[in-house]
Amino acid sequence: MSTPLALNRITDLLMNDSKAKVLSKNETRSRTPLIFERHSRNHAEWLPALEGHEETYLKSIPQDFLRKKEANLPSVSELEVVRHFTGLSQKNFSVDVNFYPLGSCTMKYNPKCLDAIASLSSFSLIHPYQEESLAQGALKILFEMQEYLSEITGMDEFTLQPAAGAHGELCGLLIAGAYHRARGSKKTKVLIPDSAHGTNPATAALCGYEVVTVKSNAKGLVDFDDLKSKLDSGVACLMMTNPNTLGLFEEDILEIAKAVHAVDGLVYYDGANMNALLGICRPGDMGFDIVHMNLHKTFAVPHGSGGPGSGPVGVKKHLIPFLPSPRVLKQKEKFLFEKQAPQSIGKLRSFYGNFGAIIRSYAYIKALGKEGLRAVSENAIINANYLRVRLKKMYDVPYDGICMHEFVMAATRQKKKGVRALDIAKRLLDYGVHAPTVYFPLIVEEAMMVEPTETESKETLDEFVQILEKIEKEIEQDPAIVLEAPHTTPVGRMDEVLAARQPNLRFKNS
Amino acid sequence: MxxxxxxxxxxxxxxxxxxxxxxxxxxxxxxxxxxxxxxxxxxxxxxxxxxxxxxxxxRENINFHDYASYLGAGNYDHFVPTVVNALAHRGEFITSYTPYQGEASQGTLQSIYEFQSLICELTAMDYSNASMYDGASGLAEAALLALRSTGRKKIVVPVTIHPEYRTVVKTYTSCLDVEIVEIPMAADGVLDFEILKKSIDENTAAVLVQHPNFFGLLEDVRAIGEEAHKAGALFIACVNPISLGILEPPGEYGADIAVGEGQPLGNPTAFGGPHFGFFTVKEDFLRKMPGRIAGMTVDKVGRRSFVLTLQAREQHIRREKATSNICTNHSLCALKGAIYLSLLGKEGLKKLALLNLKNAHQTYDALLKLKGVREFSRRPFFNEFVLHLEKDAGNLKASLEANKILGPLALNAFYPKQAGAYLFAVTENRTPSDQQRLLEAISAS
Known part of the structure; x- marks a missing residue:
């Protein structure tokens, strides 16, 4: 497989080496009018015509309750709508078009057959409240998915209800809270490593906990001594990502889990980096009590420009009674919803979860099977290490060593030459490559977090290295082209201060 | 593979x-x-x-092509024009990430800005975010906003709000020092206004209301809002977006926060998700809103462009001091909502609402003429209503299935005292022949 796009972009740039020329070429496609600024007629003819007597039914509603001023929606033809949103779509980078090594986000290829399956009317046109006997297929999928995830993670039971990773975290900490309350323990603190995702402390705070930060050591792992000094009977939970956000496996995990359990705390697994572990090892075996999975990362649910994802939560036996309700059960070859769950934390959203996302992951697991799942992580790890080794000649890798599915390099050498990680990220866009995650984790200066994923080819990775080499030359010879990048995107760097100081958050007609 | x-x-x-x-x-x-x-x-x-x-x-699932659905209660069988999925399922939308790299995500960012604008127009509220997971979690986040904003500890929740939504509000606040005060239902299926008045005090952070309520009935929103405001509490309305084609929007009857389930706007029911929740506020609460917000700005050469903005509220910047832990929105579902509203236009929105109103009222009138069918309330309704069916539940279920009808929803699952009461939803998708089958099914049981 080849991805000629990135290389074509290089050729493009070489041929248009006058920057001004490139700009003017893009000027024409830079501005798409707002849908509100387009004008034509629309009669919503995809709806049946009114028969004329409909307004009489309005009489059943008192005047006070009726809308007086029409909503100022745009009036455009179907063709205008098609051109408008097609035009907008073309202003996006996406996995279908671009290499997207965005660390921590697992931007892998999402098989197209999964979209087709989720769109079948037998899965998309079904109602959450139809009789269980008329939805056995959907219930079977939910039930088996609970089982698949339990097997893959080494947990005892799963809920599929949470809508996203952060929603899964909320679910997990509410379960931890309910568990401790049921045992009569007063727990006030949640421990979180300094390399953690921002959602971890935000979730802990949302659940009313005090957040205590645990330091990383010189190897980039949780500092076990610092952790031990902060462990006491007030600790409800330790939240960890493994491999951590530096892409490193937390090798002391068994001892860490034991120490937290010793003060009657729980260990929570943030599954953002599960793409490294499929078939290799399981958080349940490491001692984690609660895990969340990101189906949109590891299990091929497309990211959809920012959702919907799905964040199922798995627990060990002692926490099953606290799972959100209802879980799906199997009795005598029939699938049904659990009817009573007196200790359940309740519900995190309406109905049962993002079924349309879950079904994609279910089909993905079936397609890959056990060998395929392990191949995912093997290839993700090989790809990441290959890139790390090739790039460390150019970039500092502050916590160097064998990584898992991603690694963090630092643009510190480049910074000395006046070019920062952000500038390199923006310049990559000119070459048709989405930027890595920059300035995260917070513990690495000028961080660039690279996650190539298993679906990319060696050829694409080699092209990526070539592009970074070219940028390196630009930094030496013509830093302005990097500092002012991107040049080929629909717009250049934006005034974020203006956006925040004078918020313009909606179209207004007047 | x-x-x-x-x-x-x-x-x-x-x-x-x-x-x-x-x-x-x-x-x-x-x-x-x-x-x-x-x-x-x-x-x-x-x-x-x-x-x-x-x-x-x-094949083990019955779908809306097999049976005619009279099920509602938060998810509805509305028609989704072909264009919605044809556009939203383009690879450039479906396989891109949250628009952190603005220059590489102008398509998503402009569409979020347009989504926010469309939702503001629909609700007559000042500002909208980029969307929430669903209506229920949006309502819970609205309650959290009110708690943060007022520093008070009490949330007033009528039982006429969708039971699952109430559970979600409870779950979200279960680890916090918050009291949830339930307001019972009056005899005519709306919240008991006298008890509501007595239940609001100087420690009330917010009064929540669903309008139309779980039973499809219109609540006396203006008066409820006035009671909330008298005590300095926030008034939070949870609304059905299609109803706003004819019903007064929450921005005009005094809601401080208006939320709702976006599924009716171009998203398939899909066994309950994914959909999106919309979340709107009046100006005063803008900087307390949870979730992503897109804003218009200019790039370095002055071209109009779009960015994620007011990010100082969010978890990736503020960590434990964020307004919510929410990270993603339900962007693709919200995009479907934006495309759908663009296809509807202002005339289409009213037309759609009228078709729902007409179909629901015709079915209601026809059902009431049947033997064993009794009125539940005389309050006005939009496209959902409750009727008492004096029928054996088993026979009724068998008869509905035999006539290829999904629903109505038996209320006793959520309200044990309401045995024999059923919730019907009737959208523009229901035809006269569907109605005929429904009537036959109920008569025969």
């Missing part, structure tokens, strides 16, 4: 470049004791085998 691009030879070359002799060397830091297992999962399948198996599993 595997979706791996590298050949075995590629892998060999890469392992050599890394300087290890086998893959196992790359995971040597994972304790051996953890690596000694094998997944107990089936073997993989080809796409051909997978599709045929999934089609088979799908």
């Amino acid at each position: 595997q979706y791996i691009s590298n050949t075995d030879n590629d892998k060999k070359v890469m392992l050599e470049a890394i300087g290890v002799s086998s893959f196992e060397d790359l995971v040597a830091k994972v304790p051996k004791s953890l690596r000694n297992f094998e997944l107990r999962l089936p073997k993989g399948k080809s796409e051909l085998e997978l599709l045929s198996e999934m089609v088979e599993i799908g």
